Every structure is written in structure tokens, then in C-alpha cells.
Amino acid sequence: xxxxxxxxxxxxxxxxxxxxxxxxxxxxxxxxxxxxxxxxxxxxxxxxxxxxxxxxxxxxxxxxxxxxxxxxxxxxxxxxxxxxxxxxxxxxxxxxxxxxxxxxxxxxxxxxxxxxxxxxxxxxxxxxxxxxxxxxxxxxxxxxxxxxxxxxxxxxxxxxxxxxxxxxxxxxxxxxxxxxxxxxxxxxxxxxxxxxxxxxxxxxxxxxxxxxxxxxxxxxxxxxxxxxxxxxxxxxxxxxxxxxxxxxxxxxxxxxxxxxxxxxxxxxxxxxxxxxxxxxxxxxx
Numbered sequence: 001x002x003x004x005x006x007x008x009x010x011x012x013x014x015x016x017x018x019x020x021x022x023x024x025x026x027x028x029x030x031x032x033x034x035x036x037x038x039x040x041x042x043x044x045x046x047x048x049x050x051x052x053x054x055x056x057x058x059x060x061x062x063x064x065x066x067x068x069x070x071x072x073x074x075x076x077x078x079x080x081x082x083x084x085x086x087x088x089x090x091x092x093x094x095x096x097x098x099x100x101x102x103x104x105x106x107x108x109x110x111x112x113x114x115x116x117x118x119x120x121x122x123x124x125x126x127x128x129x130x131x132x133x134x135x136x137x138x139x140x141x142x143x144x145x146x147x148x149x150x151x152x153x154x155x156x157x158x159x160x161x162x163x164x165x166x167x168x169x170x171x172x173x174x175x176x177x178x179x180x181x182x183x184x185x186x187x188x189x190x191x192x193x194x195x196x197x198x199x200x201x202x203x204x205x206x207x208x209x210x211x212x213x214x215x216x217x218x219x220x221x222x223x224x225x226x227x228x229x230x231x232x233x234x235x236x237x238x239x240x241x242x243x244x245x246x247x248x249x250x251x252x253x254x255x256x257x258x259x260x261x262x263x264x265x266x267x268x269x270x271x272x273x274x275x276x277x278x279x280x281x282x283x284x285x
Contacts, residue, residue, distance in 0.1 A: 008036065012043075016249040085180060086177040218259040
């Protein structure tokens with residue numbers, strides 16, 4: 001089985017619609033794909049409706065979190081999307097995305113970069129507006145060659161010249177909320193130092209004690225040494241080890257299924273989840 005547990009669609013900051021994502025996942029030879037848009041489940045229904053036969057969909061979301069001033073992301077799988085407490089927190093995070101993006105546009109304008117709010121909204125389309133859409137505007141204007149180049153101290157990285165903070169969930173609260181909604185929690189790309197400061201291993205240990213299920217080890221932003229270190233840490237803490245592409249369509253160079261999760265780990269994730277169940281494809285629309 002080929003299992004990719006971290007993908008994005010136009011419901012947040014990917015370039016494939018949810019329907020295109022599942023069709024492309026099947027074409028890439030995947031058996032299981034997770035739709036984990038940022039702080040939203042809006043794409044789930046479209047993905048389910050288009051799900052090709054032979055492909056299983058894991059519903060989820062990537063939750064924006066912050067601890068001790070460090071931004072981090074929590075992958076939440078197979079939770080009940082209507083559970084009130086988790087739903088309210090996702091909406092709080094999502095609602096703060098618009099003023100935050102507007103603030104980044106204003107800061108870029110102060111740096112004499114002619115980005116407009118209308119341009120960012122057009123790029124975001126129906127998705128939850130975020131930094132990748134602002135970064136795409138910089139690429140569109142020819143200010144930077146790639147979206148990745150925007151995530152530096154010069155531009156949109158944490159603490160960068162045009163960075164603006166937003167509401168982000170405490171990760172311990174995120175674990176509690178996801179568990180309360182019957183879901184499973186995996187810390188996304190915990191060693192992605194190129195994105196900025198990373199959470200220390202002591203905090204990962206505390207999260208494990210609080211109910212964290214796993215860490216995403218095999219990821220494009222982890223080099224071999226980082227993967228080995230994280231794999232060892234997962235073993236020490238009794239955490240599941242996942243791998244995934246963090247696919248964003250044409251917004252990133254990574255391809256679907258470039259990194260995958262072992263079938264035994266996937267089986268354990270589905271065993272632990274009680275809020276929702278994987279959806280088998282029946283042919284799609």
C-alpha cells in the first residue's frame with residue numbers, strides 16, 4: 001500500500017481542487033490519501049464525491065498552533081468535524097487569517113512592494129487565505145522566483161519584515177480538542193528548521209505525555225540526519241512515525257506520494273480514531 005497522509009487543496013492553500021486532488025492521487029498510484037487543509041474541512045465533501053474506486057480518503061485538517069512563541073502545525077485525522085469545541089477553535093483560527101493577511105500586504109506596501117489585497121484574494125480563490133497566497137503574489141509580481149523564497153526573514157517567515165502574527169492554538173489544547181472529537185494527532189514536520197524556530201524535543205515529550213499520537217518524520221523539509229534523530233525520538237516516546245508529501249499542487253515542487261506512511265502505522269491511526277472513518281472510493285463523480 002502507498003499511503004500519503006498530508007495533502008492540501010484549494011480549500012486552503014493548494015492549487016488542486018479537492019476533486020482534482022483525489023483523482024491525481026489515484027493517478028499517482030496511491031492507495032490512501034489524506035486531505036489536511038489548514039484549519040478547515042470545507043474540501044471533504046467534494047473529495048468524497050469525486051473519490052475514485054480503489055483510493056481511500058482519510059479526512060483531516062492541519063491545525064495552526066504556537067507554543068512558547070514557536071509556530072507549529074498539528075495534523076488531525078479522522079475527527080468528528082461537527083464536534084462543537086474543535087469546530088469553534090478552527091473557526092477562531094480561520095477568522096483571524098483575513099486581518100493577518102491584510103496586515104502582511106500593508107507591511108509589504110511599506111517596503112514598496114506593490115502587492116494588493118485584491119491580488120491576494122484572487123490567488124486565494126475559495127481557499128482560506130494565508131501566507132502562501134501572499135507569497136504567490138510576490139512571485140507573480142516578479143519580486144521572488146519561488147514561493148519558498150518568500151519564507152525567509154527578509155519576507156514572510158516568523159519574525160520576518162512582513163510577518164504578522166495570527167491566533168494559533170496552544171498545541172496541548174489542540175491535542176485535547178482533537179482527542180475530544182475522536183481524532184488522532186500527529187505533529188507535522190517538527191524538524192523543519194528552514195521554516196524558522198522549531199519546537200524543542202522536551203516539548204515533544206510533554207505533548208506525547210499529553211496524548212500526542214505521532215510525529216511526521218519523512219518529509220521534504222527534513223534531511224537524513226533530522227529523520228534519523230526524529231525516528232529515534234519517536235521510539236523513545238512511543239510515538240507513531242508517519243511520512244507524507246505535504247502536497248500543495250503546483251505551489252511546491254514535491255509530488256504526491258513522494259514520502260509515504262507504513263501500512264502498519266496507518267492501521268494503528270484508523271484503530272485509534274473514533275470520530276470518523278476512512279472513506280473507500282466507489283468511482284467518484
